[in-house]
Structure formats: C-alpha cells, structure tokens
Amino acid sequence: MMSDTDGDDPTARQRRVWDSGAAHYDRQMAFYERIWFGGDRQWLGERVRGRVLEIAPGTGRNLPYYPAGVTLTGVELSPAMLAIARRRAADLGLDADLREGDAEHLPLPDASFDTVACALALCSIPDPAAAIREMRRVLVPGGRLLLVDHVASTWPPIHAAQWLLERWTIRSAGEYFTRRQLPLVEAAGFEIVAVERIKAGSIERVHARRPADG
Template structure:
C-alpha cells in the first residue's frame, strides 16, 4: 500500500520545522510539559518503541537497561535524533515511518512511548491500535500530550486556536487520548493531568489475549 498524501504533507511540514523545533519548544517543555517526559520514560521497560520520536527529547530520560527504537515521518527529525543519541552515548535504532502503519511485526516491543505526537496524527485511534498490535501481552503504552482542557474558557480558546493550527500543521488541541486507549482494549494503570487539564500523561497495559499463557 502506497504512502498517503497526508503522510507526505506531514513529512514536508516536520522536515521544515526540524532545525528550529527544540528552540521553539524550549519554553513549553519547561513551563507547560514540565517533568512529563521524565514521568513517561521512567516507566519504560525492555524493548521500547518511541513513536514520533521527534528530535529525541525522551532519550536522556530512559533507564539505561532498555533498548530504544525510534520512528518518525521526518528524515530531518531523525538526523537530529542521531546527533542527540551520539551526544548521550546511547544506541538507538531509527526508522522512517508512519504511526498509523508501523513497520514492525506483532508483539515486537515491551513498551510503546508516544510523546507530543498523537496531537498531529490524522487518525490517533489507528495509531493506538497499531501500538497495541506491536506490543507483547502485558506491554505498556505510555503517552504524553496536550489535550482538551477541563476548564471551559480554555477549551473555547483551544477550539479557536485549532482553526489555524489544523490547516497549517495538522495539530489538534481538543482531543483526548484516554477514551481511545480504553476503546483499543488497554487497561489504564495511571493518568496524570496538569495545567488546567491541558496536559495529560497516560500509563496503560495491553492485557493478555484470551487463552494466552501468562508471561
């Protein structure tokens, strides 16, 4: 199956913003998302797939004993991950690909991490279903993203902001991933919501399939 036009356009956008991404995100990383990446990466175990790895912002926070595979649509982003991994002395297996169509076999990973990426995936339910597919039974799905606020005035502002961000970069602010995670068959272990509900971390487990022996 050929690549979708949406994926081609997304690659063009992220290749363009890659050189300035970390600088532009620095304030938000520090003051909005805070220790979200630490919360997320610290829960990773075993074979880790980092979906939408971006510039590699999670790499410094993973435990030393995990193996990391990174996936992103953007070759320019992946080039920055390689540089960051080298600076950290960390080995990362990098792949160019789409979160909605992961190029990995069923049950390939113990943990799937997705930080600040589902907000731009056209079909987040498909991406979560793919994460479930590549996880072993008992594997963890770990998410961090900006989501729809619990405070109506901010929710309204997010909706207005989307009128510009969705056409420009496919970025959504009024989504929430927890219902999609539950619908995909995961069991929610823990969630954390901050900044008037606009930032949410999710830790979920893929249950064993019926009739599957325990790990």
C-alpha cells in the same frame, strides 16, 4: 485563504510540516517545556521497561531520560527530525535504532516490544486511532503503553481558547488541541493503569496495559 498543504495526503503533509520545522523545533520546545510540558519527559523515562518503542521521537528530546538497560527503537515520520535525533543519540552514547516510518503503519513485527511510548505526537498524527491500534499490535501481551499529550482543557476558558487556536493550527500544521487520546486507548482494548491530568486538564498522562490474554 487556502493553505499550501491543502489537498495533500495527510501523512505526506505532516512529513513536510515537520521537515520544514526541524531546524527550529528544539528551540521552540525548550520554551514550551519551561511553561507547559515540564516533567512530562521524565514521567515517561521513569516508566519504560525492557524493549522500548518510541513513536514519533522527533529530534530525540526524550532520549536523555531513558534509563540504562532498556533497548530503544524509534519510528519517526520526518527525515529531517530523524537526522537530529540520530545525532543526539550519538552525542549521548546511546545505541538506539532510530528509523523512518509511519505511526499508522509501523514497519515492525507483532508483539515485539515491552513498552510503547509516545509524547506530544498523537495531537498531529492524522489518524490517532489507527496509530494506537498499531501500538497495541507491536506490544507483547501485558506490555505497557505510555502517552503524554496536550488535550482539551477541563477549564472552559482554556478549552475555548484551544478551539479557537485549532482553527489555524489544523489548517497550517495538522495539529489539534482539543483531541483526547484516552477514549481511543480504551476503544483499542487497553487496560487503563493510571491517568493524570495537569495544567488545568490540558496535559494528560496515560499509563495503559495490553491485556495479558489478548
């Protein structure tokens, strides 16, 4: 059976998927954060510095964890998710520049951020390699890249379950569970600072750096 999203431009499909799910996203994520993603947003917030760009901030669930003193910009594909993020920023009293845009074609100048952060989004960005290259482009030399995502588990039974789940989620929502972003980060020319895998290897946290000379 064909999905009603089949045949669309992948980016347009993802925009529609996230727009349609925006109203329920926070409730769903609150559940997953209790059982699977606990501590990931705090990990990001503890490591950002200076001028921060968040890729795909969604409804702004990372916003409460950013420290005082950073300058925050967010680029989000979904207008519906972006509207919720802007309300959350206003409720928190944050002066954040949250704008609509595509992670694969960032509407931002070269070397304009000290930190780029992305949480739980590269799993569904249609071309994650292109998005990571864009992250490198907008980072200053020596700038830091912080990524958190679900990846292929190191435990074979969970990996097999992820592969089966993907047979549905890729078609219905463009979401992958067996991707791994670390090789793409390395291929883009980043220097790896630290990598941590938790939850049977199904969650990976990557801290990388754009080389100071490139």
